[in-house]
Amino acid sequence: MSKTSSGTLYRGHEGMWSWVGHRVTGVVIFLYLLVHVLDTAMVRVDAGAYDAIISTYQTPWMALGETGLVAAILFHAFNGLRLILVDFWKQGTKYQRQLLWGVLILWVIVFAGFAIRHLSIAFGSH
Amino acid sequence: MSVSIPAPRSQRIDPKYKRGPKSRGSFEMLAWLFMRLSGVVLIVLIFGHLISNLMVGEGISGISFGFVAGKWASPLWQFWDLAMLWLAMLHGTNGVRTIINDYAEKHATRAWLKGILYVATIFIIVLGSLVIFTFDPCVAGSQLPQC
Ligand code: HEM
Ligand code: HEM
Numbered sequence: 001m002s003k004t005s006s007g008t009l010y011r012g013h014e015g016m017w018s019w020v021g022h023r024v025t026g027v028v029i030f031l032y033l034l035v036h037v038l039d040t041a042m043v044r045v046d047a048g049a050y051d052a053i054i055s056t057y058q059t060p061w062m063a064l065g066e067t068g069l070v071a072a073i074l075f076h077a078f079n080g081l082r083l084i085l086v087d088f089w090k091q092g093t094k095y096q097r098q099l100l101w102g103v104l105i106l107w108v109i110v111f112a113g114f115a116i117r118h119l120s121i122a123f124g125s126h
Numbered sequence: 127m128s129v130s131i132p133a134p135r136s137q138r139i140d141p142k143y144k145r146g147p148k149s150r151g152s153f154e155m156l157a158w159l160f161m162r163l164s165g166v167v168l169i170v171l172i173f174g175h176l177i178s179n180l181m182v183g184e185g186i187s188g189i190s191f192g193f194v195a196g197k198w199a200s201p202l203w204q205f206w207d208l209a210m211l212w213l214a215m216l217h218g219t220n221g222v223r224t225i226i227n228d229y230a231e232k233h234a235t236r237a238w239l240k241g242i243l244y245v246a247t248i249f250i251i252v253l254g255s256l257v258i259f260t261f262d263p264c265v266a267g268s269q270l271p272q273c
Binding site for chain 1: 162165166168169172173176180181184185186187189190191194195211214215218219221222225246250253254256257260261262265266267268269270
C-alpha cells in the first residue's frame, strides 16, 4: 500500500470503510454459522437438550446479540449487492458512491423494522 | 552500482505466468463468479430463513424442537435449509480463504490455517446435511403427539 495518503483511491474514504465492514461482517456471520449448525445438530440427539439450548437464545441479552448478527447480515447482504452491481452493471462504477448511500439508507430502514419486531418479542410479555 | 537488465526480446512466456484453462487463474475466476452468484441466492435463502424464524408468528419465542419438526416435515424447508447450508458454507469458506491469503504471510502458516478451515468446512457441511436427511421427530426426549 502507498505510504502517502494523498492521491490514493481508497485509504480513509468510503470505499475503504465499506470494504472493512464487508470483511468483518463476513467473518462474524461465518463464525456464527459454525456454532449454529453445531447447536441445531442437537435435534438429532435429544429434543429436550435442543429446547434447553434454544431457550438460552430466548433471553433478552441474547436477543441483543441476535439483533447485532442481523445488523451484520443486512449490511453484508446489501453491500454485497452493491459490489455485484459495480462489477456487472455498466453504470455501476460511475454510481458506486450513490449506491453506497443507497445501501446505508436501505440498511437503516430494514434494520429498524427488524429490531422493533424482534426486540418487542424478546422483551415483551410473550 | 548500476545493473543493466537486458530488454526482453524473446516471445516465450515463462510457464509460471501462463494461464491455461486448467490453471489457478481459471479457478480464481470461477471462485469470483461463485461469490457473486451464491451471494444473490443467499439473500433470498437467508432473508426467508430469518423471516420465518424471527418475524412471523411468535418469532424467537416460538422456536422449539416441535417448531423444527414442523418445518422439516416439509420437503420445501428441507431443501431450503440444505441449499442454505451448502451455499453459505462454501461462500463463507472461500471468503475466509481470501482473507487468510491476504494476512498470513508465511507459507507454512497459510497452509495450516487453510487446512484447518477446509477440515472445519467439510465437517460442518457433512454434519448439517446428515441432520437434515436423518431428522427423526421421535428422537429421545420428544414430546410430540405422534410419538
Ligand atoms: C438469530 C438468527 C437465527 C435463528 C433464530 C435461526 C434458527 C434456526 C432454526 C430454528 C433452525 C432449524 C431448522 C429451521 O428452522 O429451518 C435453523 C437451521 C439452519 N440455519 Fe438458522 N437461524 C438464524 C440465523 C441463521 C443465519 C444467519 C444463517 C446463515 C448464515 C442460518 C443458517 C441455517 C442453516 C444452514 C440451517 C440448517 C442446519 C442444518 O443443516 O442442520 N441461520 N436455524
Ligand atoms: C446475504 C447474502 C450475501 C451476499 C449478497 C454476499 C456477497 C458477497 C460478495 C459480493 C463478496 C465479495 C467477494 C469479492 O470481493 O470477490 C462477499 C465476500 C464475503 N462473504 Fe458474503 N455474501 C452474502 C452472505 C454471506 C454469508 C452468509 C457469509 C458467511 C457464512 C459470507 C461471508 C463472506 C466472506 C468471509 C467474504 C470475504 C470478504 C473479503 O474478502 O473481504 N457472506 N460476499
